[in-house]
Amino acid sequence: MRRVYVVGVGVSRVNRRFSDSLRSLFAEAALKAIDDAGNPRIDAVVAANMMSSRLQEQDSLASLLADAIGLRGRMGFKVESACGSGGSAIVAGYSLVASGLADVVLVGGVEKMSDYPTRTVTRALAQAADAEYELFYGASFAGLNALVTRMYMEKYNVKREVMAEWPVLMHENGRANPYAQLRFKVSVEDVLKSPIIAEPIRLLDCSPLGDGAAAIILAGEEYARRLSDTPVEIAGLWQATDCLDIASREDPVGVKAARIACEKAYKMAGVEAGDVDVVELHDAFTIMGLLSLEELGFAGRGEAAKLVADGRFRVGDKPQVNLSGGLKARGHPVGATGVYQAAEIVMQLRGDFPGLKASNAEVGVAENIGGTGASVSVVVFRR
Amino acid sequence: MRRVYVVGVGVSRVNRRFSDSLRSLFAEAALKAIDDAGNPRIDAVVAANMMSSRLQEQDSLASLLADAIGLRGRMGFKVESACGSGGSAIVAGYSLVASGLADVVLVGGVEKMSDYPTRTVTRALAQAADAEYELFYGASFAGLNALVTRMYMEKYNVKREVMAEWPVLMHENGRANPYAQLRFKVSVEDVLKSPIIAEPIRLLDCSPLGDGAAAIILAGEEYARRLSDTPVEIAGLWQATDCLDIASREDPVGVKAARIACEKAYKMAGVEAGDVDVVELHDAFTIMGLLSLEELGFAGRGEAAKLVADGRFRVGDKPQVNLSGGLKARGHPVGATGVYQAAEIVMQLRGDFPGLKASNAEVGVAENIGGTGASVSVVVFRR
Numbered sequence: 001m002r003r004v005y006v007v008g009v010g011v012s013r014v015n016r017r018f019s020d021s022l023r024s025l026f027a028e029a030a031l032k033a034i035d036d037a038g039n040p041r042i043d044a045v046v047a048a049n050m051m052s053s054r055l056q057e058q059d060s061l062a063s064l065l066a067d068a069i070g071l072r073g074r075m076g077f078k079v080e081s082a083c084g085s086g087g088s089a090i091v092a093g094y095s096l097v098a099s100g101l102a103d104v105v106l107v108g109g110v111e112k113m114s115d116y117p118t119r120t121v122t123r124a125l126a127q128a129a130d131a132e133y134e135l136f137y138g139a140s141f142a143g144l145n146a147l148v149t150r151m152y153m154e155k156y157n158v159k160r161e162v163m164a165e166w167p168v169l170m171h172e173n174g175r176a177n178p179y180a181q182l183r184f185k186v187s188v189e190d191v192l193k194s195p196i197i198a199e200p201i202r203l204l205d206c207s208p209l210g211d212g213a214a215a216i217i218l219a220g221e222e223y224a225r226r227l228s229d230t231p232v233e234i235a236g237l238w239q240a241t242d243c244l245d246i247a248s249r250e251d252p253v254g255v256k257a258a259r260i261a262c263e264k265a266y267k268m269a270g271v272e273a274g275d276v277d278v279v280e281l282h283d284a285f286t287i288m289g290l291l292s293l294e295e296l297g298f299a300g301r302g303e304a305a306k307l308v309a310d311g312r313f314r315v316g317d318k319p320q321v322n323l324s325g326g327l328k329a330r331g332h333p334v335g336a337t338g339v340y341q342a343a344e345i346v347m348q349l350r351g352d353f354p355g356l357k358a359s360n361a362e363v364g365v366a367e368n369i370g371g372t373g374a375s376v377s378v379v380v381f382r383r
Numbered sequence: 384m385r386r387v388y389v390v391g392v393g394v395s396r397v398n399r400r401f402s403d404s405l406r407s408l409f410a411e412a413a414l415k416a417i418d419d420a421g422n423p424r425i426d427a428v429v430a431a432n433m434m435s436s437r438l439q440e441q442d443s444l445a446s447l448l449a450d451a452i453g454l455r456g457r458m459g460f461k462v463e464s465a466c467g468s469g470g471s472a473i474v475a476g477y478s479l480v481a482s483g484l485a486d487v488v489l490v491g492g493v494e495k496m497s498d499y500p501t502r503t504v505t506r507a508l509a510q511a512a513d514a515e516y517e518l519f520y521g522a523s524f525a526g527l528n529a530l531v532t533r534m535y536m537e538k539y540n541v542k543r544e545v546m547a548e549w550p551v552l553m554h555e556n557g558r559a560n561p562y563a564q565l566r567f568k569v570s571v572e573d574v575l576k577s578p579i580i581a582e583p584i585r586l587l588d589c590s591p592l593g594d595g596a597a598a599i600i601l602a603g604e605e606y607a608r609r610l611s612d613t614p615v616e617i618a619g620l621w622q623a624t625d626c627l628d629i630a631s632r633e634d635p636v637g638v639k640a641a642r643i644a645c646e647k648a649y650k651m652a653g654v655e656a657g658d659v660d661v662v663e664l665h666d667a668f669t670i671m672g673l674l675s676l677e678e679l680g681f682a683g684r685g686e687a688a689k690l691v692a693d694g695r696f697r698v699g700d701k702p703q704v705n706l707s708g709g710l711k712a713r714g715h716p717v718g719a720t721g722v723y724q725a726a727e728i729v730m731q732l733r734g735d736f737p738g739l740k741a742s743n744a745e746v747g748v749a750e751n752i753g754g755t756g757a758s759v760s761v762v763v764f765r766r
Contacts, residue, residue: 001482001483045624053436054436054437058510059433059434059465059510060463060464060512060627060753060754062463063464063625063627063758064757067624067625067626067627071624072624073623073624074623075474075623076464076623076624077462077463077468077471077472077474078463079462079475080442080443080445080462081446081461082443084443091460094482094484095475095478095482095484096482098478098483099385099478100384101477101478127436127440129443130441131440238458239458239460240457241449241455241457243447243450244443244446244447256456260456375443375446375460
């Protein structure tokens with residue numbers, strides 16, 4: 001298979017971007033990435049987005065976004081896997097380059113939520129769950145994550161206050177990241193006293209609503225060195241699905257699709273969990289961050305929160321996790337999140353991430369979850 | 384590049400399928416295709432759909448559909464290019480196999496519209512156009528096609544009654560197709576007397592609203608002969624975008640993205656327009672059928688309607704066009720349409736299409752348009 005490299009990245013600050021449209025937000029990140037790659041000819045645009053159909057009443061999104069950056073006439077389509085759209089788009093973009101259909105591909109994610117009432121956005125987000133088996137019965141997306149959290153706490157005897165260490169660490173990391181939406185410290189007490197969203201999930205366990213766009217440029221091996229002094233290889237990747245509804249899962253207290261995607265991606269890259277230096281994983285809620293640590297092989301079952309409380313996963317550790325602040329503090333512009341993660345890992349491996357810098361970063365991993373685990377992608381990057 | 388073959392196809396009858404859900408409709412077509420391919424192990428599911436986010440309030444669609452046919456844990460994501468989603472999904476599925484990431488991929492499209500008021504569906508369909516530059520000003524999707532129709536008639540001096548020959552031919556063809564939604568004859572007079580939808584477009588110029596699902600199984604060359612006695616090669620394919628809004632097009636009376644996709648796909652397959660035996664093209668409205676004939680190289684500018692009236696494009700001619708009845712009579716289950724077209728061409732090349740059969744079919748082409756030309760895919764098949 002033809003080797004594929006990331007030769008450019010661009011991200012916009014996650015925030016409530018009321019004065020930006022889908023087009024302008026996407027263009028900001030995409031043009032940065034194209035510039036970072038030395039302005040190559042782009043053969044294809046793979047767009048990642050979850051909610052434009054519901055919120056902006058706009059489909060045919062890839063055509064719209066490609067046109068917004070002057071790329072009419074190129075290949076372009078949108079990829080959707082709910083909150084996991086970004087990672088799936090990277091898989092699609094990778095295969096366009098690996099197959100030889102395209103030489104240089106822009107994978108760009110964008111999401112805009114701030115213009116709508118929270119109730120509208122919450123309902124749109126819930127479309128990541130099963131409309132007939134879950135939402136019909138009144139479940140919200142936070143409510144479903146609360147069920148998993150409660151089962152996790154009971155099954156592994158994990159204390160609520162220990163789990164609060166996760167958002168504390170994320171806010172600590174996010175403070176240094178100029179692209180992060182939330183850049184303030186919080187304490188365990190702050191987390192435990194923040195408003196209840198869906199018991200036992202509290203406000204500070206939840207990633208914030210925000211707008212954002214991120215883009216990466218993928219290129220075939222012959223083009224990589226020509227376009228970048230510091231190309232980062234995609235050494236392995238996979239994406240796997242599971243049923244949407246939690247009740248039908250083999251084990252509701254886990255993310256099996258993450259395990260499958262991880263095994264395949266690690267094998268393809270020839271790495272093991274112990275080889276990974278830096279990780280961006282999908283902590284839309286505290287529970288998803290902890291389960292991701294466990295499914296990716298960085299913590300035993302039920303042990304992730306304890307390890308976080310013990311001071312693990314900081315700069316200098318192996319692996320160093322969510323130095324961006326994660327979804328919790330960098331923010332979670334849904335369909336764009338997987339592309340943010342990829343861009344951040346690439347910057348860590350190149351040494352030019354503008355926030356907390358990883359030490360000795362050779363191998364990086366990005367993990368992006370759709371729904372409560374219905375779709376998970378894992379991408380392994382190597383310097 | 385690894386060669387890719389279609390080793391199985393399955394389609395459901397397009398109709399108002401009130402008693403089917405997205406899941407059951409998809410499963411009907413997908414299981415037929417899997418059976419047709421001898422029940423191979425499927426590595427990935429690429430789902431094509433436009434409107435589930437808006438109408439069924441359901442995202443994460445590929446995970447849902449893969450689960451519906453017992454394929455949890457496999458790769459799976461949705462591809463969207465409005466009405467061109469099916470063709471784009473084939474491109475994505477093709478590249479997964481051509482790259483070697485997957486050996487056997489199911490590409491399946493599904494769309495359900497009948498459960499909703501026509502007004503709701505019409506608004507959802509209009510999301511294929513530009514929400515900010517077109518829909519905001521009150522344009523409907525039929526209205527935009529009407530503008531193009533009027534410009535076409537004036538630019539090339541084409542008479543309304545000559546254009547009516549297209550739906551007449553489509554209804555004639557569709558009568559023999561057991562999967563077609565509309566199976567009755569119409570006359571030129573019927574077309575010209577049918578209700579005005581958006582002057583000069585009349586009801587019988589429009590593809591009907593209906594539900595449907597179609598699936599094809601793609602396999603790498605080493606697997607093709609093992610899985611099928613009659614594998615059909617995808618000899619070339621491409622997909623191209625244009626701006627969404629007609630007013631910004633280089634030439635509003637044409638589909639430039641079709642021309643680009645066609646040139647690339649023909650070149651990749653090593654064929655010319657004159658080599659093509661059988662075609663399924665995207666006649667969502669009469670104008671799009673005629674423009675497609677011209678952009679694919681089967682008619683000169685402004686000449687397509689005249690050729691249809693002269694008796695061209697029937698069985699025995701070269702090429703034989705829309706023997707399924709096309710979007711006009713087979714129906715247009717939006718996100719699934721591109722997959723229907725591919726399945727129909729494959730059946731024509733294998734000789735087992737259950738409707739009008741093409742004669743001497745060696746090379747076939749499927750063309751699928753998104754919006755008024757914002758995304759077009761062209762796939763060349765060879766027996």
